[in-house]
Amino acid sequence: MSAPHTNPLDHPEVRMASAWRYISGFIASMVLMQAAFIVTLRQHPPYEQYALTIAGLALASLVSQAALFFGLDISRAQIWKSVSLVLTVPLFVLSVGLTVWMFQSLAARTMLMPATTMQPTLLQ
Amino acid sequence: MSTQAAPGAAPRLFHPHFAGHDQISARTLGFWLYMLSDALIFAAVFAAYAVLNNRMGAAGGPIAPQVTNPLEGLWQTYAVLGSVATYSLGTVALKSGNKAGVMLGIILAIALALVFLGFEAHDLLGLMARGDGVTRSGYLSAFIILIATHGLHMVFGIIWMLVMLVQIPTLGFSANVVARLLNLRMFWQFQATIWVVIYVYVYMIGAF
Numbered sequence: 001m002s003a004p005h006t007n008p009l010d011h012p013e014v015r016m017a018s019a020w021r022y023i024s025g026f027i028a029s030m031v032l033m034q035a036a037f038i039v040t041l042r043q044h045p046p047y048e049q050y051a052l053t054i055a056g057l058a059l060a061s062l063v064s065q066a067a068l069f070f071g072l073d074i075s076r077a078q079i080w081k082s083v084s085l086v087l088t089v090p091l092f093v094l095s096v097g098l099t100v101w102m103f104q105s106l107a108a109r110t111m112l113m114p115a116t117t118m119q120p121t122l123l124q
Numbered sequence: 125m126s127t128q129a130a131p132g133a134a135p136r137l138f139h140p141h142f143a144g145h146d147q148i149s150a151r152t153l154g155f156w157l158y159m160l161s162d163a164l165i166f167a168a169v170f171a172a173y174a175v176l177n178n179r180m181g182a183a184g185g186p187i188a189p190q191v192t193n194p195l196e197g198l199w200q201t202y203a204v205l206g207s208v209a210t211y212s213l214g215t216v217a218l219k220s221g222n223k224a225g226v227m228l229g230i231i232l233a234i235a236l237a238l239v240f241l242g243f244e245a246h247d248l249l250g251l252m253a254r255g256d257g258v259t260r261s262g263y264l265s266a267f268i269i270l271i272a273t274h275g276l277h278m279v280f281g282i283i284w285m286l287v288m289l290v291q292i293p294t295l296g297f298s299a300n301v302v303a304r305l306l307n308l309r310m311f312w313q314f315q316a317t318i319w320v321v322i323y324v325y326v327y328m329i330g331a332f
Contacts, residue, residue, distance in 0.1 A: 008302035017216045026209035040328045058324040069313045088160040099171035
């Protein structure tokens with residue numbers, strides 16, 4: 001067993017701070033959001049293709065933030081944060097996805113709306 | 125301290141009165157789990173927004189393309205990401221015990237967060253000034269609550285940073301202060317993560 005540390009600044013979560021990682025995370029997120037903004041301005045692709053492109057760019061931005069800003073990995077210091085995040089993401093997606101799906105199905109069966117008044121959603 | 129058990133005996137899993145546990149890691153993991161539960165609050169608000177984001181939910185009032193501006197959202201994204209980056213760079217100074225460096229990072233993070241909140245307040249107050257407040261329609265209720273929930277988190281983060289600006293010079297980098305700074309770093313980065321989701325889903329896909 002290694003010697004105990006008494007200085008909080010020697011803690012692994014303090015030592016993991018890294019200027020290049022934070023600057024890389026900042027630049028990566030900025031570039032990805034800028035790209036998503038340009039795709040939005042052009043608005044040429046059909047809705048499904050557009051939504052998938054934007055979602056892909058957002059996912060890349062979130063992954064870069066998790067890896068570079070949060071520093072999540074499978075090291076001893078970070079593994080339980082990584083595991084809990086991996087277990088929570090499906091809950092987040094299911095919470096939103098199932099609610100949208102449920103109300104979308106309900107609206108289709110109970111709300112008599114002309115097709116022209118419907119706003120496109122992620123399920124259309 | 126030995127973790128070896130005698131042959132045939134049950135392995136020793138913990139010591140009830142052992143004070144040598146990693147207090148900082150325990151606090152950061154606990155706060156991380158709180159943030160994940162906080163993310164599920166945002167999931168509920170996102171779900172409400174998704175359900176009400178249609179013309180029926182708008183009840184004749186404005187909808188996403190009329191109340192969101194992707195360019196303005198992009199400036200807000202830059203501000204919140206810049207705020208996270210400056211705070212994070214402040215925690216690099218923490219490694220060397222540089223109080224001035226940490227405090228400078230916090231001050232810059234607060235300044236950029238105020239820019240972000242200025243855009244947000246301008247948007248929401250503008251909507252309310254023209255009668256498109258939270259009671260106007262289901263869509264506007266969901267939109268305003270979503271934006272305000274995130275904005276409220278940002279306000280709490282700024283208050284937390286102001287407290288740290290007092291505690292760093294008075295208490296120094298004690299174990300408690302260091303744990304709070306680490307938790308604040310996670311909390312602040314979490315705000316940028318949530319904002320990216322809001323920006324993409326509300327400001328971009330909504331504007332399509």
